[in-house]
Amino acid sequence: GAVVSQHPSRVICKSGTSVKIECRSLDFQATTMFWYRQFPKQSLMLMATSNEGSKATYEQGVEKDKFLINHASLTLSTLTVTSAHPEDSSFYICSAYRFGYEQYFGPGTRLTVT
């Protein structure tokens, strides 16, 4: 199967700071990348859909100015959580989609805001 990496795997930051999470598709070019958030004992909630070279499409209720997404190439998307607060603490997971195949998930990033 296809390989998607995320970095960092875990991050702890102080309230008010910003955190950047990288998502890379290592062995294929992804037409679309997705960012999800998962709170404990909850399912994955789609935050935004990102296509290379265009603005991300955010789900209802997700603040686009707080969760900045950049999709600069077909293999790299980044999510920046700006002015993080403790309620942003969550498991952030990206996935990469290749046309005609399925979504392939990264290993996730555990964000803790203190």
Added chain:
Amino acid sequence: QKEVEQNSGPLSVPEGAIASLNCTYSDRGSQSFFWYRQYSGKSPELIMSIYSNGDKEDGRFTAQLNKASQYVSLLIRDSQPSDSATYLCAVNRSGAGSYQLTFGKGTKLSVIP
């Protein structure tokens, strides 16, 4: 709001038994259906995909789809303790070119040795 419903469980089965996981969805236009396995603290791993009515088998796993009833299921034969995980049902959103998925909350499966 399109929804995907799953019994949260936990579903406990003895080792070697068949585990049956069920999922219903509300978006009649959905065409793609997926089962993911998620171990605690890990990201989801694709187990099965199914696109047409009927059964699809892959090793110990069988996915079943009934679009008329808006129902998809996953059977795990000869369940092993390593199958203990949360199983997420995911359904694509209808609409041209939509690859976005809606996930259910997952069913926690526990296989008892």
